[in-house]
Amino acid sequence: xxxxxxxxxxxxxxxxxxxxxxxxxxxxxxxxxxxxxxxxxxxxxxxxxxxxxxxxxxxxxxxxxxxxxxxxxxxxxxxxxxxxxxxxxxxxxxxxxxxxxxxxxxxxxxxxxxxxxxxxxxxxxxxxxxxxxxxxxxxxxxxxxxxxxxxxxxxxxxxxxxxxxxxxxxxxxxxxxxxxxxxxxxxxxxxxxxxxxxxxxxxxxxxxxxxxxxxxxxxxxxxxxxxxxxxxxxxxxxxxxxxxxxxxxxxxxxxxxxxxxxxxxxxxxxxxxxxxxxxxxxxxxxxxxxxxxxxxxxxxxxxxxxxxxxxxxxxxxxxxxxxxxxxxxxxxxxxxxxxxxxxxxxxxxxxxxxxxxxxxxxxxxxxxxxxxxxxxxxxxxxxxxxxxxxxxxxxxxxxxxxxxxxxxxxxxxxxxxxxxxxxxxxxxxxxxxxxxxxxxxxxxxxxxxxxxxxxxxxxxxxxxxxxxxxxxxxxxxxxxxxxxxxxxxxxxxxxx
Numbered sequence: 001x002x003x004x005x006x007x008x009x010x011x012x013x014x015x016x017x018x019x020x021x022x023x024x025x026x027x028x029x030x031x032x033x034x035x036x037x038x039x040x041x042x043x044x045x046x047x048x049x050x051x052x053x054x055x056x057x058x059x060x061x062x063x064x065x066x067x068x069x070x071x072x073x074x075x076x077x078x079x080x081x082x083x084x085x086x087x088x089x090x091x092x093x094x095x096x097x098x099x100x101x102x103x104x105x106x107x108x109x110x111x112x113x114x115x116x117x118x119x120x121x122x123x124x125x126x127x128x129x130x131x132x133x134x135x136x137x138x139x140x141x142x143x144x145x146x147x148x149x150x151x152x153x154x155x156x157x158x159x160x161x162x163x164x165x166x167x168x169x170x171x172x173x174x175x176x177x178x179x180x181x182x183x184x185x186x187x188x189x190x191x192x193x194x195x196x197x198x199x200x201x202x203x204x205x206x207x208x209x210x211x212x213x214x215x216x217x218x219x220x221x222x223x224x225x226x227x228x229x230x231x232x233x234x235x236x237x238x239x240x241x242x243x244x245x246x247x248x249x250x251x252x253x254x255x256x257x258x259x260x261x262x263x264x265x266x267x268x269x270x271x272x273x274x275x276x277x278x279x280x281x282x283x284x285x286x287x288x289x290x291x292x293x294x295x296x297x298x299x300x301x302x303x304x305x306x307x308x309x310x311x312x313x314x315x316x317x318x319x320x321x322x323x324x325x326x327x328x329x330x331x332x333x334x335x336x337x338x339x340x341x342x343x344x345x346x347x348x349x350x351x352x353x354x355x356x357x358x359x360x361x362x363x364x365x366x367x368x369x370x371x372x373x374x375x376x377x378x379x380x381x382x383x384x385x386x387x388x389x390x391x392x393x394x395x396x397x398x399x400x401x402x403x404x405x406x407x408x409x410x411x412x413x414x415x416x417x418x419x420x421x422x423x424x425x426x427x428x429x430x431x432x433x434x435x436x437x438x439x440x441x442x443x444x445x446x447x448x449x450x451x452x453x454x455x456x457x458x459x460x461x462x463x464x465x466x467x468x469x470x471x472x473x474x475x476x477x478x479x480x481x482x483x484x485x486x487x488x489x490x491x492x493x494x495x496x
Contacts, residue, residue: 001046001218002168007136008216016216020050023163023215026129027051029060034127034155037074038067038312038338039266039291040092042148044133044165045221048074055081065089065127067150067311067338068112068290068382071224079105088124089115090380101376109370112290112383113342116154120185130159132206133167133219135175142205145178145335146170147223148312153182153206153337162208163215169222173326178335180206183343194346197261197286198307200334228294228316231272234399237430238269239276242355242397245426245433246282255353261288263347263387264295265356266314271295273355273397278302288352290341290383292333294318300332308333311341342386354387358396358427360407361452362414363445363465364475365421365436367396373486374415381418388419393426400429400454406494408457410448412464413482427452441475456496 005014024047027033037043043066051060052074064084069075069092076095078084087096089110100107108124119126132152135144145152146167156162181202183189193201231239249255262285264270274295277285287296287308297318299305312335315322322329340346347354359378361367367388368374370381388394396419398409409429421444427434432451436444449461468476485495 002220003218004166004168007166007172009139010137010141010210013137013141013210013213013216016213018215018217020046020217021054023047023217024051024054026161026163026214027060027062030062031128032063032065032125033129033131034065034151034159035131036067036133036145036148036150036152036155037070038148038150039069039314040071040224040226041312041314042133042146042150042152042223043070043072043074044131044163044219045072045074046217046219047131047163047165048078052077052081052083055083061085063088063125065115065151065155067148067152069093069379072221090382092379097377097379107377107380109377109380111342111381111385112338113344113386115151116337116339119154119158126158127155128159129161129163130155131163131165132156133165135167135170135172137164137216138205141210142203142207144175144205146174149178149180149335149337150311151338153180154339156206156208157182159212161214162212163217164213165217165219167219169220171323171326173330176204177330177333178204180204180337181340182337183339192340192343192345194340195349197288197309197350198334225319226293226314226316228271229268231275234430235269235272236276238397238399238428239273241428241430241433242273242395243276243280245435247280258282258284258286260351260353260392261286263287263289263352263354263391264291264293265384266291266293266382267357269357269397269399270355274299277304280304288341288346288350290338297322297329300329306332309336309341311336311338338383342383344386344390347387347390351392352387352390353393353395354384354391355395355397356384356388358398358409360409360411360414361396361398361424361427361448362411363448363461364441365424365427365444365448366414366417367419367424368414368416369418371416373490374483385419388423394419394424395426395428396424397428400431400452401456405454405456406496407489408454408485408495410453410457410461411485412461413477415483415486442469
């Protein structure tokens with residue numbers, strides 16, 4: 001552990017420096033622990049890993065809240081040590097996922113904008129202790145976050161005590177890229193004064209009472225690089241379908257030439273779809289999103305994107321390039337708390353075009369983005385609902401089939417509804433694009449089947465829909481068959 005006291009510019013806090021083993025003595029059984037981290041960036045590492053080791057001999061159970069998913073297998077190691085009793089609001093770890101689906105860990109799957117709101121208004125318990133990863137502590141006691149803000153600001157505000165983990169692996173040049181604005185509690189809250197993507201409305205660090213800091217730990221473990229699959233034929237086709245749609249919307253005057261602010265869901269498909277903008281005619285693009293992925297910085301590099309706002313940087317192949325040349329990017333990006341990056345008021349005001357990934361969608365446009373065959377949690381709803389419910393255009397993308405054709409991503413009825421048909425505007429697969437705006441359910445069904453379904457499943461979908469229409473109804477369904485495709489997959493391994 002490298003101790004660099006120059007990173008603690010509030011000198012009276014030097015006496016709070018200690019080892020991780022000493023710091024975890026503040027964490028007691030039954031506590032709510034709020035920890036920084038979003039999408040594998042900006043999480044504290046030394047403290048939770050030390051807690052996982054200690055719990056092997058001295059059991060402890062906590063409610064564990066973060067911004068989103070974590071890197072460095074932290075969720076896995078805490079889960080294996082049986083530390084986590086409840087997890088919120090999002091995760092992406094296979095070991096933890098297995099424990100959640102077995103009912104061993106209670107998972108509160110939340111819209112990412114709501115965790116801070118519910119803690120502020122005593123709907124869910126606020127943290128007893130906040131563990132915040134930081135670049136530095138300023139002369140006036142502000143905590144400067146690292147590669148993500150997430151829920152760190154609200155955790156630090158509401159917690160009784162704070163453990164700061166100074167991350168030696170993060171370039172100090174990140175200081176100044178954050179914009180920390182924390183809305184006050186209702187009913188005294190006014191409008192959030194953000195009207196443009198690139199505006200700054202807050203402070204560079206998290207302003208707290210330094211007396212709340214009970215421990216400062218230094219960390220030498222780097223963030224885990226994200227792992228993004230390369231674009232393939234299907235994702236390139238999805239991108240092409242979407243770019244063609246945008247070009248037409250601009251041509252007929254429904255979108256401005258730079259489209260307006262864009263949001264991208266997390267993951268390889270969304271990242272690959274956004275990479276398609278690099279070879280388009282669009283320029284002066286702006287992003288107002290959660291996670292700034294490789295595609296964001298690639299678009300900045302090629303001159304297509306002029307500014308990006310998020311709450312986290314989750315990088316794969318571009319990580320070294322971005323951090324080594326951060327002076328170039330510093331005036332082109334901003335990192336905000338997730339209750340600002342995902343705020344419904346701002347999403348509606350700015351006119352966001354939201355592009356997220358579906359596990360499956362049905363013939364009427366309902367989208368499942370969290371549960372495999374309706375019961376098995378993958379990662380969580382994340383911020384997709386925050387954006388979908390309030391976007392100028394709500395778009396979902398997915399490949400039309402999965403598992404070599406054994407699964408159709410277009411089904412008669414989704415096995416779990418995260419985003420209902422009323423919120424969805426556009427659905428896209430490599431087969432084509434369905435514009436659902438202004439259509440009745442029966443019209444939506446034909447368009448989705450014709451434009452999005454894989455050829456090997458179109459006949460079966462049309463047969464289901466025809467027979468459902470004979471039965472009648474505004475949104476025709478055959479209740480004894482609506483989920484039969486999923487049942488067949490579970491029983492036989494294929495929907496075919």
